[in-house]
Amino acid sequence: MADEKSDQKKYAKPLPRIDEENRPWWEALKRHELYIQKCRDCGDLRYYPRALCTNCLSPRTEWLRCGGKARVYTFTATMQNQAPGFREALPYIMAYVELDEGLKVLTNLVECKPDEVKIGMPVEAVFEDATPAVTLLKFRPAR
Amino acid sequence: MSLSRKTALAGVYEHPARFAPNKSMFQIMAESVRGALDDAGLKIQDVDGLCTTGMGMSGMGIVGFCDYLNLTPNFVDSTSIGGSSFVAQTAHAAAAIAAGLCNIAVVVYGSTAASQRFAIGTGGAGLGGGDPCDQYEAPFGPTTVGAYAMMARRHMHEYGTTSEQLAEIAVTMRLHASMNPAAKYRDPITVEDVMASRIISSPLHLLDCCIISDGGGALVVTSAERARDLKHKPAYILGCGETVRHPARGRRDFMEMAAAQSGRLAFERAGVIPADIDMAMIYDSFTITVMMTLENLGFCKRGEGGAFVSGGRLRYDGALPINTDGGGLSSNHPGMRGIFLVIEAVKQLRGECGPRQVKDCELALCHGTGGALGTRHSGATLVLANQ
């Protein structure tokens, strides 16, 4: 825990709070793997991770490995944000991408400039090790 | 059981303050309550229902405000669903009165957002709470304006909407503000001015965004019968609706808003259709909010918003006048604007709006959007009539 605190000092942007409900998601990202939840009873896929299926309320969940391929659903280049960590990173691209598995995920597009981004453009997952404890799921133009 | 015409708005008051560094939030709220009661011809002792919430308030702020005014009401509602809260609270007050839970309810709001220097749209932390959903958003730097900007970008992609069409909305709101002495920004602007203003979050420009002001307001809800004995002609509540939208476990069609559902409910309950509406107050946090809300309420088809807002249709003298007070884009936006939607609609129904008065205004609609279109938002719709 002491480590997490000192990480947070160096890393100015907000970090997620990892708990028992979401730990498998964050641990997979730390291994640079992407897993989404699938209900074992009705098969419904869901993002973000949660303890129950929203369709049938079943707690029986499996984790489905995803390829990390997606398309840009929409995006914005943020020119103004006064929050620490982000004001130094302007402009940055916030986007929804739609995974090939059909789920929309809020993320940042990286390794590209705002004027290179188009809706529908294929992108791929990149795993950004923000701190030793937290890896974030971001996307870049598919190679 | 139908609510239609059982209750009415009997008093309204918009606080004139746009920058009030010497006043507390509760003082602005209390002055607003006094204004609305004076307008109705009622006393503080008549109030037995109280509805409020606010960004600057604690979770139990309504109890603190009752303390401030020494109130012990029989009905309280602190529904907190963003800027639309006061539209929803008006409906809740009406339902409570129709059910006999109270007789005279006041809905009140006050804020010192401008003098306290809240970065309402670009604070970053504005969307970074501690709920489970926030853990998957806050790390990526979502701002309120960014969440709306993503919707504007998608709308442009799906329907060919242009920045110039969005700018038309800002230009119309400023024209209306020029006719409202209390509005914060009153100098006319052009589409070119909007296009030339700096990008805050692409594709939205500075002038596509609501302003930040202090302010407050209050309204009095009572039974139709009681309202007919008071000072002004009542504005009857015909119908209401409310709901929420969110990413829907990753499956949402983001061009569909809460307004589609709350609007349908309100129209059905009021027994009217969009074409019957004489003027509408549409929450204008950003220009895109207005365009998508008009589509989702059914004033035009989805994707036709760009053409619909052009050609002066939304002007006070156009086919569907919108936000005749100048809206959040030009008059005032203290963080949560819902109450002003209802106040201006009531003034229009009474015929009190002077140079910006809509001709033969008998049926008005208010729609509040709270939160962020691109993540989670609420929608609350009210249909009001003067007979």
Ligand SMILES: [Zn+2]
């Ligand atoms: Zn299920």
